[in-house]
Amino acid sequence: GQQVMQIPQYQHVQEGEDFTTYCNSSTTLSNIQWYKQRPGGHPVFLIQLVKSGEVKKQKRLTFQFGEAKKNSSLHITATQTTDVGTYFCAGPGDMRFGAGTRLTVKP
Amino acid sequence: DSGVTQTPKHLITATGQRVTLRCSPRSGDLSVYWYQQSLDQGLQFLIQYYNGEERAKGNILERFSAQQFPDLHSELNLSSLELGDSALYFCASSVGPGAPRETQYFGPGTRLLVL
Numbered sequence: 001g002q003q004v005m006q007i008p009q010y011q012h013v014q015e016g017e018d019f020t021t022y023c024n025s026s027t028t029l030s031n032i033q034w035y036k037q038r039p040g041g042h043p044v045f046l047i048q049l050v051k052s053g054e055v056k057k058q059k060r061l062t063f064q065f066g067e068a069k070k071n072s073s074l075h076i077t078a079t080q081t082t083d084v085g086t087y088f089c090a091g092p093g094d095m096r097f098g099a100g101t102r103l104t105v106k107p
Numbered sequence: 108d109s110g111v112t113q114t115p116k117h118l119i120t121a122t123g124q125r126v127t128l129r130c131s132p133r134s135g136d137l138s139v140y141w142y143q144q145s146l147d148q149g150l151q152f153l154i155q156y157y158n159g160e161e162r163a164k165g166n167i168l169e170r171f172s173a174q175q176f177p178d179l180h181s182e183l184n185l186s187s188l189e190l191g192d193s194a195l196y197f198c199a200s201s202v203g204p205g206a207p208r209e210t211q212y213f214g215p216g217t218r219l220l221v222l
Contacts, residue, residue, distance in 0.1 A: 042213040099149040
């Protein structure tokens, strides 16, 4: 199966700064999912996007699904140390997890 | 707690040996997935089962095999172990194929160390 491409691989920010990770596919996705893995933990489901142009918010996290349903992004406003971890996107069916973006936050 | 259980939590073995990792999915979930995660790496998809049948195969080595039993628990067998097989092995479960049923719930993982 195909794998979605995710960038950047690493992101180091100062606490309070914003953070964005991007997920891209060469084919149209029926849906995309986002997961977070804390250091030493297991991936935890955050959200699923299904509709073209969809935007969903969870407190300081904003998830977007592109109009063409080929890309997605996760934006965190005013990062906190609790946001530390690796964020993965995953496509549907045979589409596999992206490589993940590892976020570190300097207090 | 995701509701997915994995045993054992830790496993230390020697090269050339064989081990079996066990996973029990969430109640009601029919799909089970296996992933390998090496140190600071991404999630490498190994294999997926749905209701006892193999549904998708990823980068699973020939030395590895898996199955899903009638009670829906799954086992991942790793044989002729090599040092490079040392990794965290995650099991995940979902209701089944097709959104939103594909949301995956991950177990705590089995950390395998091959010496």
